[in-house]
């Protein structure tokens with residue numbers, strides 16, 4: 001199994017003016033893509049090649065010889081979460097429970 005760069009869940013200019021289309025293109029199309037490419041290269045003929053992304057992160061975190069796999073798999077996972085945590089016209093007030101100290 002090889003991993004693929006997921007499509008953004010919104011247009012690349014949907015987060016402007018907070019995050020520009022150029023920033024999203026760089027961060028998604030180059031930065032995130034590099035983690036995916038590196039991870040796929042590191043997993044060629046590797047015992048974790050057919051594992052899920054989550055299993056790769058967990059197993060690689062326990063073996064220092066897999067630090068490169070762990071770093072790239074972790075960054076792939078982190079970026080997937082990052083894209084999903086933002087949306088056009090997002091933000092606004094935080095829940096009142098969180099405003100209390």
Ligand SMILES: [Fe+2]
Pocket residue numbers: 027031032079
């Ligand atoms: Fe990034």
